[in-house]
Amino acid sequence: QKREKELRDKHAFLEADAHKREKDLTDKQAAFEADAQKREKELSDKQASLEADTQKREKELRDKHAFLEADAQKREKDLTDKQAAFEADTQKREKELSDKQASLEADAQKREKELSDKQASLEA
Numbered sequence: 001q002k003r004e005k006e007l008r009d010k011h012a013f014l015e016a017d018a019h020k021r022e023k024d025l026t027d028k029q030a031a032f033e034a035d036a037q038k039r040e041k042e043l044s045d046k047q048a049s050l051e052a053d054t055q056k057r058e059k060e061l062r063d064k065h066a067f068l069e070a071d072a073q074k075r076e077k078d079l080t081d082k083q084a085a086f087e088a089d090t091q092k093r094e095k096e097l098s099d100k101q102a103s104l105e106a107d108a109q110k111r112e113k114e115l116s117d118k119q120a121s122l123e124a
């Protein structure tokens with residue numbers, strides 16, 4: 001009887017120990033799976049954040065490129081307009097100078113003729 005009790009006690013102890021080990025293993029596995037899911041979510045969130053940041057930076061670069069392109073075109077147009085205005089002003093000044101020169105030459109010829117007429121009149 002004593003031996004049977006010892007065997008029953010030992011059997012009960014081993015069974016309890018087996019249950020405890022099984023529970024520990026189940027708990028560890030559950031903790032491992034929860035940790036794995038947590039890490040997967042963190043990785044997924046980080047990837048989504050990186051993708052959003054990349055898209056934001058790409059948009060900023062596209063916007064900056066478009067702004068610089070528009071600014072370059074505006075400056076080019078301003079330069080072309082200034083050059084055209086300068087050329088028109090130069091032509092206007094050249095014409096004014098030419099007209100003034102022609103007027104001075106006509107005036108000089110008129111005075112020469114008047115002088116010549118006066119001299120001819122005095123000689124006659």
